[in-house]
Amino acid sequence: MKRKNKLFVEKIKTFSEGKFGVSVRKLTILNEEAFILYIQELTDGKILSDSIIKPILQNGKDTMLTIDKIFSSVIYIDDISMDDDENKIEDYILKGKSIIILSNSEKYIIANTLKIEKRAVSAPQVETTLRGPRDSFTENMDTNLSLIRYRIKDPSLRMDNFVIGRRTKTNVAVVYIEDIANKKHVDEVKKRLDEIDIDGVLESGYIQKFILNNTFDLFPQAGIVEQSDTACQNILEGKLCIIVEGSNLALVVPKTFIEFLDTGDDHYENLYLAIFSKMLRFSALGIALTLSALYVAVVSFHSDILPPQYILAIATSRVTVPFNAFLEVIAMEFITEVLREASIRLPQQVGAAISIVGAIVIGQAAVAAGLISPLMVIIASLSMMCSFVAADYTIMNPIRILKFMMIFITGIFGIFGFTLGFTFIIINLCSQTSFGIPYFAPIAPFNFQDLKNYIFSDVNLERKRPKFLNTIDKTRK
Amino acid sequence: MNESLTNRQIAFIIFGVLIGYGVMELPKNVAENAGTGGWLSLLIATAITIIFAYMITYLSYVYKNKTIYEYSERLTGKFITHIFMIIYIFYYFLGFTMITRVSCETIKLTILLKTPIWVLSLLFSFVIYYAVIKRLRVIARVCEIYGIFIIIAALLIHTSLFTQGKLINLRPFFVLEDLPLYFKSTLNMIFPFLGIEILTIIPFAKKNHKKVFKYITLMIVCISFFYIMIVESCISVMGVDEIVHYNDALYATIRRVDIPAFQVIRRLDGIFLIAWIMAIFCTITIWCYGAIVLLSKLFKKIHFNLLAFIVVFMGYIVSQMPTTYDQVKKVLDYMSYYGLVVMGIIPTILFFITKVKKYDKKMQ
Amino acid sequence: MIRKCSKLLIIFIFSLTLTSCWDYEDIDKKSIAISIGVDQVADKVQFSSEITKLIPSQGDTEKAQTANVYNTVSYGKNFEDARIHYDAINPFPVFLGVTRVVIFGTDYAKKGIESYFNRIGSIYDYRKTLLPVVSREKPTELFDIKVEKDISVGFLIENTINSLANSGKTLYPNVGEVLSNIALDEVGYVMPYVGIEHGHIVYLGFAVMKDSKLVGVIDLVDTDGVLYLLAEKPILVEAIPDPKKEENVYSFRTAIKKRKIKTNYMNKKVVINIDLDLNAALRYQYYTQPVSDKKIKKLEEMISEKVKEDMRNIIKRSQKEFQCDIFQFAKYFRAQYPNIYKKIKWEDAFKDANVNVTVKTKIINKNLADPNAKKKY
Amino acid sequence: MIRKCSNLLIIFIASLMLTSCWDYGDIDKKSMTISIGIEQIGDKVQFSGELAKLTPSKEGTEKAQTAQIYHTVSYGKNFEDARIHNDVINPFPVFLGVTRVVVFGTNYAKKGIEPYLNRIGSIYDYRKNLLSVVSREKPKALLNIKVEKDISVGFLIENMINSLANSGKTLYPNIGELLSNIALGKVGYVIPYVGIEHDHIAYLGFAVMKDSKLVGMIDLVDTDGVLYLLAEKPRLVEAIPDPEKEENIYSFRTVIKKRKIKTNYIDKKVEINIDLDLYAALQYQYHVAPLSDKKIKKLEERISEKVKEDIGSIIKRAQKEFQCDIFQFARYFRAQHPNIYKKIKWEEAFKDAAVNVTVQTKIINKNLEDPNAKKKY
Structure with a gap:
């Protein structure tokens, strides 16, 4: 009977040296001592004193307190439990719980007094939408x-x-x-x-x-x-x-791939706007990936694809540019990526200003200095804007990397390289699976119903849940 | 490894296989052999292809998730199956190499004049190797996406070609005296329809039920309308006498037309090139996949990816062998007769054996 | 103590280096020479050049406009003398890093241009990838031409020769190659030859230099032979008339598949065997006629015949008229028979060397056209 | 092991490919030809080109201004020769994707333009929907005219013919159509004919080509007949004098409702029946005079009569003077009687073919005017 108690006492002794940052509070009540072990930073001092120390001291004045009595009728805290395994004490304390041990009891009480600073529920930063609830997740x-x-x-x-x-x-x-x-x-x-x-x-x-x-x-x-x-x-x-x-x-x-482009507020807006914004996002994704590569293909390889007036306009605008089209595109894309990275890393007050000013000023100066053709500045800024369109920005990171791959392969083989580069990406997409579900689900293994529901994203039309998820309860309505 | 495809994917695989290099010189062959009445011989060729397709689908339908290797072994025994396999493998391998070579030759002569051929086919081999090691389901998905894109691009291009063409070039639609000529000319119109036999290596699963016949025949009919649309629009622009001079008839027609209505893309060769290279890619990947699957059936020990690397590498070497364009054309002409054997005769033999021995009743 | 004076020392060295930056010079504070013309006028050497005018023109828009050019001329007994007179005119030190082309007048070329090449080889900021060109007219006349097609005469000549060389129609010898040929003194070399026709600067053909002296000119029409021998990837167009119907001409584009030059030395005579594999592509016929396989064979022979003819009489000309090995066969001979090469004198050996040329042509495609298609009606 | 060496292989091939981009050529590093003139002078072919000058003019304004133009001329005994002499002048490789028009000189047209059309058909970067034009004066003179109305002569000619064709006053035959007519063999065709009138470039009418050789010219005035037969949507103006009062003229704008050409073959003679339904709209009268229904009937007959006479005379001229089927009736005959077409020789058959033309006109509106309104006072 006494063996368990002796282990507890040793535990208290080790903690009380103060090495582990655990503080020990001794309470003497009538004939025995009660020890409360807790970590200062993790516990809510007010709860500890009001709902543990005060009741124990008050009740301990006149009656004999056993561990069970304290457990059942003294402590006011809601989340409370009993245990007798001594090496679990450390884990509980580290989790922000406080431990109550009586000098001669075999068990100890675990009370949840965790309190850490937490941010209030604020508006979303990453996924901002026009219409939609404001309460986003916090760290807690x-x-x-x-x-x-x-x-x-x-x-x-x-x-x-x-x-x-x-x-x-x-x-x-x-x-x-x-x-x-x-x-x-x-x-x-x-x-x-x-x-x-x-x-x-x-x-x-x-x-x-x-x-x-x-x-x-x-x-x-x-x-x-x-x-x-x-x-x-x-x-x-x-x-x-x-x-x-x-x-x-x-x-x-x-x-799956296309769900990255589906924002929450598509489901709240009216049907036509949802369809329109879906098409807009898809074409923006396409532009972000292929526009610069097509510029290289048209200017340097098969420029007779364009009608004559366009060819002459591009040629005159590119005359003073020392680089060839391929290097110019790489330089411009690199500048836009640097600007994007800078605007994220800079502190909030400076960041927003820098990215806009940077893009325009550098673009304008480059054109004035005759290093970049005006058309190229338009294309670079357009493809940069297009890459912000996706609801979930993580889909855009690979697109930014693949854009460079497309530029390189088009720079070597023209439209032939462009098509094969595009095919390479499509194969990669189709071969990927996310938890067994084909990554390109409603489009590649084509399912008209899912695709219609996705594009309309209208709740009352959507009778069934997406088939590729093959959920247990199929119908929504 | 479950390689089951949905009916829709099987239909689009057939679309991917058939529409490829054959489209480029289709108007020339049709105009040369059957003149303006070519659409009739195309219809006859479609009818023959539908019959063959029915037979092959019936075989696959009866022997659920078995490829030709398994069910021909059951029907004709090991030795004959090996002969069939060698015929098929050589056919697919030859098709894969020669189509790559002739497409690279055409691409070199039309858009990339100074790029050497070996570089073009090297890039092709890279992408095809990457596609083939991902196995049939991924190829089917890619064919589905590209199939839709090609159909849309083709509709756009050929309707605009019709607006630019002259109706008088299409007449006479039908000349009674030439009827025997139309039948005779279906013989050298096989090449665009080669590819149906790919169904033999696609194992059907339970979900490919009765409707698969409907899907496949519908797709072949849609492909034949696709061909007739191409032929008639090209003849309407160029006229029967001019079109016979161009081996790349379709591309020559498209370079000849300028539609002021679409302002920026008034010259259609941009869209056409992208769509055509996608079609070529689908055809070559599926032919290469056919060769590899059958080889992997014969050499069970070797790992699939290694086999794929060997086939693609050998294909690359063989495709560099012919020196002149005409040699490649000669090989492609023999291919179409060889294709008759592969698409027609062997499936009919297996079909009759199944019917005679009533295996289909037993399998139900 | 060391601590104290080391600080003093650092300050002293620091100030020294700051005040005197030796090699520092802004590019816009230099007069940039685009092209240099060298000619011999009586006994004086004439330097003429085109220098970019960097003063912003009156309508000063912040858009950087391409530089326009002014010409300078200076005379002197020898290069150094002429160079001093040349420097005397220019407001800033002359910068030769941008020079595109060196134009040698005919009289100077006749006297010998080796001396100027050594000067180019040695001066620090002269780029060795400079294009040397011999001009029929005087360099000053060339520079006076009003050029609308390009920024300046220098750029125009260099761009023209460069685009022709890329499409395999001429050679682009840079100073480095010429210097190595000069070093191998038993060989001559060819340089592009330009002139003025109807007010345009035109590439006329090759100037043949023997011991760096102008000995003759090869006209544009018969430069094919030289290109088949010397150019890396010559892409030439051959117009072959139909054997039967004269006025139907077949236009072929030929490219070299394999070129082998073997030399051997038999009873005191040098034998040079050149064999050439050509790939020819039929681009079009003036009047589309069916082309049977037999006719293809015939055409292949005719192309080989024509190319062999071109090469043979250009080599004969270089043996008889120029009497110098402008195709640098000496390199091949030395590679195959180093010891014999040391013994014999290559100039005379080359003069009476017998040369046999074998050419095999293969028509690889008919540019996707099918001339022998059967007409329906 | 394969994994290791495959990585090595990939890196090697990637680096190889990166270094050599074969077909790479920026658009502004190309000299773009706007229009080409071909003329036969003595036994030499003359190429005169109009190229876009891309170097921005001195006042480099911010907005991309339209390109200026410069001209080149080159001679050669055949196209290939002339092309090389043309290349030596241009600083950059020639780019033909922008060419708007090909101008054939008269004596080259007389010699036959088929070779050049085949050349256009085969060269990669020539657009096949190019406009080809025959010019009365020498192409060199035509291309060197100072043009203020448009960027260059090439654009001017093309825009002029294009706008006339769109308003149904001329034909716009591109190279593709000419090539298919040549392939058809037994027919001639018409090409727009331009010339210089009081130093303005003017559209003079049609040049008639038989076996691609210039055989005659149809003046602007009597091109109506050709347009009624060949143009897709001709919209022509007919001035019809009032039957009673001569000097009061009615101006009608006519549009084709239906055009049917039927051919048949009776006892060895080809018979071509052309029937035409016209809509005519009265635009205005010189002197407003009341118009009774009877007079409208009368006017309709007069219009049909005039159009019938136009078409009849032009066909007779084609049969007698040009002796070739420039209206491509052969296509209709072949469409309707393919096997007879195989048997007969169309050139002779056409010469003595019987042609009967029937025209019905219907006056559909009087341009919202009411000429027979009764005046009150």
Whole structure:
């Protein structure tokens, strides 16, 4: 009986040396001492004193307190439990819990007094939309889960919790609706999350790297989501949302190529605007990838594709330019990429101004100095603007890289190289799978219904959930 | 490895195989053999192809998820199957190399004058190798996307060609006395229809039920209308006498037309080139895939990717061998007769054996 | 103590280096010479050149306009003398890094241009990839021509020769190659020959230089032979009349597939065997006639015959008229028989060397045309 | 192992490809020909070209201004020779993708333009929908005219013929159509004929080509007949004098409603029936005079009569003077009787073919005017 107590006392002794940053509070009540172990930075001092120390001291004045009595009738905290395993004490304390040990008791009480500073729920920065709720995810796990929970009040909403990272022990929650999400996907995600063996997870990006099926795949297979309503939309559709403690961007898995271009507010606007903005985004994606390459193909290889007036106009505008078209395009694209990177890295006040000023001033000066043809400045800035169009910016990163590949191959083979470069990208896209679902789903293995629903993205027309997800509960209505 | 494709993907694979290099000199062959009444011989050729296609689909339909190797082994025994396999492999390999070579030759003579041939076919081989090692399902998906793009581009181009052409060039539509000529000319109109036999290597799964026949015949009819549209629009622009002089008849016609209505793309050769190179890519990838699959059936031990590398590498070497353009053309002419054997005779033999031995009843 | 004076030392060295930057000079503070003309007038050497005028013209728009050009002329007993007179005129030090072309007048070329080549080889900022050209008229006349097609005469000549060389119709010998030929002194070399016709600067053909002295000119029409021998990738057009019907001409574009030059030395006589494999592509016929295989064979022979004819009489001309090995066969002979080469005197050996040329042509395509298509009606 | 060597292979090939871009040539490094003139002088072929000068004029304004023009001339015994002499003048490789018009001189047209048409058909960067024109004066003179109305002579001619063709007053035959007529063999064709009138470039009518040789000229005035037969949508103006009062003229604009050409072959003679339905719209009367229905009937007959006479005379002229089927009736005959066409020789058959023309006109509107309104006072 006494053995367990002796271990507890040793534990208290080691902690009280103050090496671990754990503070020990001794309370003497009637005939015995009670010890409260907690980490200063992680506990809410007010709760500790009001709902633990005060009641113990008051009740301890006149009655004999045993551990069970304290547990059941003294402490006011809601989340409270009992345990007797001594080496779990450290974990509980590190998790921000406080431990109450009586000098002669065999068990100890674990009370959740966690309090860390958290950002208020603010408007989305990454995925800003015109119409749509403003509350986006924050770094705090509970707020994120509460944002989802209050939107989907479905009993079968499951939030499986995982602890990943030997040292950081970050909580990762996989949120899905049990009778919609496809069993195979859920198990696959769980299997991969369990397999992760790493010392620390700091952002959802880490998790994303692990659940890819091949690290060298060019296109992202998990979408990021910052707005809680888009997250709930995906969960309702049958996808899984992975929320990582300490990161404000949740992951949505599995995600196909065209869903990266689908913003939340398409579903709220009227039908025609949704269709129009979808077409706009697709053509912008195409322009971002191919416009510079086509400029090189037309100016330097087969310039008789254009009618005569256009050829003469381009030729006269390019006369003073010392570089050939290929180098000019590479230089201009490089400048626009540098500007984009600079505008992100610079602090907020300076950043926005720099990118616009930079693009115009450099463009204008380059044209005035006769280094770049005016047409090229237009093309470079247009393709830069087009690359901001996608709702989920992660799809645009590979496009920016592939643009250079297309320019190089067109610079060598003209239209022939252009077509084969484009084919190379299409093959790569079609061969990729995101959790078993073909990446180019509604287009490549063609399904008219899904494609229609995707383009219209109108809730009352959409009777069925996308077939490629093959969810358990098929119908929406 | 489940290689099952949806009916729609099978139809688009046939579209990808048929529409390729044959389209480029189709107007010339038709005009040379059958004059302005060529559309009739095209229809006759389509009818024959539909019959062959029906037979091959029936075979694949009866022997679910089996390729020709398996069900011909069942029907005709090991030895004959090996002969068939060698015939098919050589046919696919020859097709793959010669079409690559003749397309690179045409691309060199039309748009990239100073680029050497070996570089063009090297780039082709790279992309084809990348496509082939991704296996049939990815090729089917690519063919689906490209099929739609090619159809849209073709409709745009050929309707505008019709507006520029003269109706009088198309007449006389039908000359009674020339009827035997039309039948005779279907013989050398086989080349554009070569490719149906690819169905033998596509294993049908349960989901390819009865409707697959409808899909395939519908696609072949749509392809034949596609061909007739091309031939009639080219003859309407160039006239029967002029078009026989150009081996790249379709490209010559497109370079001859200037549609003031589309302001920027008034010269259509930009769109046409992209669509045509995509079509060539689909054809060559599927022919190459055919050769590799059958080879992998014979040499089970060698890993598929290694086999693919060998076939593509050998194909590249063989495609550099012929020195002049006319040699390649001669090989392609023999290919069309060889194609008759592969597309016609062997499937009919297997079809009759199945019917005679009533295997199809047993398999149900 | 060392600490104290080391600081002093650093300051002193620092100030020294700051004040005197030796090689520093802005590009716009230099008079940039675009092309140099060298000619012999009586006993004086004449330097004439085109220098870019960098003063912004009156309508000063911030758009950088291409430089326009002014000409200068200076005379002197020898190069150094002429150069001093030349410097005396220019406001800024002369910068030769941009020079595109050196034009030698005919009289100077006749006297010998080796001396100026060595000068080019040695002066620091002269680029060795400079284009040397011999001109029929005087360089000063050439520079006085009003040029609308290009920025200046220098650019025009260099662009013309460059575009012709890229399309395989002439040679683009740069100073480096000429210097190496001079070093191998038993051989001559050819240089582009330009002149003025109807107010246009025109490439007339090749100037043949023996011991760097102008000995003759090869007209444009018969430069084919030289190109088949010397050019890297000559792409030439041969117009072959139809054997039966004279006025139907077949136009072929020929490209070299393989060129082998073998020399051997038999009973005191040098034998040079040149064999050439040509790929010919029939571009079009004046009047489309069916072309049977037999006729293809016939045409192949006629092309080989014509090309052999061209090469043979250009070599005969270089043996008889110019009497010098302008095709640098010496290099091949020395490569194959180094010891014999040391013994014999190559100039005379070359003069009476017998040369046999074998040409095989193969018509590879008919430019996607099918002349023998059967007409329906 | 394969993985390792395949990486090596890829790097090697990538670097190889990067260094040598074979077909690379920027558009502004090309001398773009706007129009080409071909003339036969003695036994030499003369190419005179009009090229776009891309060097911006001295006042380099900000907006891209239209290109200026410069001219080149070159001679040669055949096209290939003339082309080389043309290349030696231009600083950059010649680019023919922008060519607007090909001008044939009269004596070259007389000798036969088929060779040059085949050349256009085969050269890669020639656009086949080029306009070809025969000029009365020498092409060199035509191209050197100072033009203020348009950028250059080439653009001027092309825009002029194009606008006339769009308004149905002339034909716009591009090279493609001419080549298919030549391939058809037994027919002639007409090409626009231009010349210089009081130093303005003017469209003079049609040049008639038999076996691609110039045999005659149809003046502008009597081209109506040709347009009624060949143009797709001719819109011509007919001035018809009032039957009673001569000097009051009615001006009609006529449009074709239906045009049917039927041919048949009766006892060894070809018979061509052309029937034509015209819509005529009265534009105005010189002197406004009331117009009764009877008079409208009368005017309709007069119009049909005039058009019938125009067409009849031009066909008779084609049969007698030019003796060749310039209206390509052969196509209609072949379409309707293919086997007879195989048997007979069309040139002779056409010469003595019986042609009957029937024209019906219908006056559809009087341009919203009411000439027979009764005046009150």
